[in-house]
Every structure is written in C-alpha cells, then in structure tokens.
Amino acid sequence: MDACAGIRRGQVEGAAVSLDACAGLVQRGDPDRFATVMAAPVEARALLLPLYAFNLEVARAPWVTKEAMIAEMRLQWWRDALEEIDAGHVRAHEVAGPLAEVVTDRIPTAILDRIVEARRWDIYSDPFESEDALIAYVDHTAGGLMWAAALALGAEAADEGKVRDVAVAGGIASYLRAVPELRARGRQPLPLAFDVQRLAAGGLGRLGARRGIGRRIAPALWPAWQARGILALARAEPARVEEGTLAVPEFRKRGGLLWRAITGRA
Numbered sequence: 001m002d003a004c005a006g007i008r009r010g011q012v013e014g015a016a017v018s019l020d021a022c023a024g025l026v027q028r029g030d031p032d033r034f035a036t037v038m039a040a041p042v043e044a045r046a047l048l049l050p051l052y053a054f055n056l057e058v059a060r061a062p063w064v065t066k067e068a069m070i071a072e073m074r075l076q077w078w079r080d081a082l083e084e085i086d087a088g089h090v091r092a093h094e095v096a097g098p099l100a101e102v103v104t105d106r107i108p109t110a111i112l113d114r115i116v117e118a119r120r121w122d123i124y125s126d127p128f129e130s131e132d133a134l135i136a137y138v139d140h141t142a143g144g145l146m147w148a149a150a151l152a153l154g155a156e157a158a159d160e161g162k163v164r165d166v167a168v169a170g171g172i173a174s175y176l177r178a179v180p181e182l183r184a185r186g187r188q189p190l191p192l193a194f195d196v197q198r199l200a201a202g203g204l205g206r207l208g209a210r211r212g213i214g215r216r217i218a219p220a221l222w223p224a225w226q227a228r229g230i231l232a233l234a235r236a237e238p239a240r241v242e243e244g245t246l247a248v249p250e251f252r253k254r255g256g257l258l259w260r261a262i263t264g265r266a
Contacts, residue, residue, distance in 0.1 A: 019046055021094035022053035029056045033223050039261035040219035047106075047152040048219065050098035054078075055145050057095055058115060062122035063185070071123045078116045082109040107151045115144045127188035131199060134191060135172070139164060142171025149220035159217065165209035166266065170224025172203040173231050173246075180244035196238035200231045207231075213266040221266040225256050 026049060027034045037048050061074035081096050086109050090100040103109055118140035121128075128134040146167035147160055155163065175189070176196070182189035207228055213221060229248040233240060240246050248256075260266070 018094050018098045019049060022049040022098050025053045025056055025095070029060070032226070035257060036219065036222035036225065039222065039257055044153055044219050047102050048149055050095060050102045051145065051149050051152060053095045054099050054112065055115065058119050062119055068123050072120070075116050075119055079113055082113050082116070085109055102152050107148045111144050111148050114140045125187055128191045130191050131194060135168060138168050138171035138175060142174070143167040146170070146220055146223065150217045153217045153220050155217045155220070159213065162209040162213055163217070163221065165206040166221050166224050169203040169206040169231065170227040172199060173224070173227040176200070176234050176241050177230065177246045179241050196241050197235050200235035203227065203231045204235065210266040215264040218260070218264055218266040222257065222260055225260060226253055
C-alpha cells in the first residue's frame, strides 16, 4: 500500500520521491509505527513519515557498527544536519529534506537534537544508574518523538505533559519487549536495582493522560496503542520480560488500532 497516496497533489516530483523513501524506510524498519501512519488521515502522513524515518535512522546509528567512534560520528551527522536546518540549509538526503519541511515553523529542532543525544547511551554497555535515568532516556527518545509528532499535527504547549506521559508509557512497553535483544547484543538494559512490576504500574498510570487529547493530534499518540496490554502483562508476569514473551495477541493488536482509526481517539 502506498503511504503517500493522496498527499502528492501540489508537490514537486522530488519531494514526492523523498516522501516515498521515508515511507519505505518506516515500513521496512518500524512496521508497527508504519501501521499507525496508514491508519491516520491522509493529510497527516506527510507530516509523520519524515519524523518517523528520522527516528529510525537515529535509532539505528549505534547498532550498525561495533566501533564506538563511528557510531558517535553517525549521530553527530544528524546533530549537524539539525543545526543546518535551523540555519536554513538542508542536506541532500532522502530523510533530511522531508524532515526540514516538517520542522520549519512547527517543531523546535532542540527536541529532535535531544533524541539524537539520548541515543548515545545505546552505543555503550553501561547500565542505567537508576529507574529514573531509564525513564529520562525513554522520555527523551519516545517522548521527544511523540511530542514532535503532536506538534506537527498542531498540538498546543498545554498538551505536552499529556503527550509525553502517553509516550513514556508506550516507550517503557517497547523497551521492556527489547530487553532480551539488548542483552543478546551485549548491553545491560536494566538498572541494577530494578522492579519490573513497579515500572509497568507507573507506565499504566501514565496512560490516563490520553483523556482530553483532541482528535487532531490523536494519530501522534497511536504508536502507544499496544502499551496497556504489554504493561499489564509485565506487571502480572514480570518474568516475561527476560523470557521475551511480552506480546499482545494479534487480533487485539489489530483491533485496538482499528478502533482508534474509526473513532479518531488517542
């Protein structure tokens, strides 16, 4: 399915091609998030896809090499690209170009820069010092991305706390699912003093922030649509985190997103 269908009218051919590239990257590298884009109104897709492609490129950077210096350079490339966007210059890159179009007058690049900076933790093998440090990492990454997406869709400053609460809940759920893979890659993903049930319960508590989120920005919150089921399972059966068996049944997963697409709710 073409994620860009219906949004090319009035675009120059190069812009459409770049947006197609973003769609392809997200579809291949982040299929769950891509599903939320496809469920969103057509006009939102051109705003969300560049942000999600940017996030994917940054998230991958620490993992494409075992050389820390090279990984640092890859992340610095994006920090430099964001600085140039602020200065009115855009690098010739399939993601940087569309990203600049979304960022202009909508999203402070400082939010995206914090995402890049937070990803430096992924390069190294040190554990988080505390649960608070883990939550801060999730807020800078998942929280920053969701807030940027909400701003792209027209969020107001008063929405930030609610959006970030939902993002942190979704980010915690995703992070707990990734624990076995992170260990397999030689990382120490969890703080030494760590309580899965407490973290999951805290994430569930944050999901109440969905109430009061307007339909216009609701699609920005849809990437957290599986969080309630995953966090509830982690709270009830914390051993599933290390076993790698945190998953929402497929019919519930699809049904939850379909319900949001039909109702327009967060």
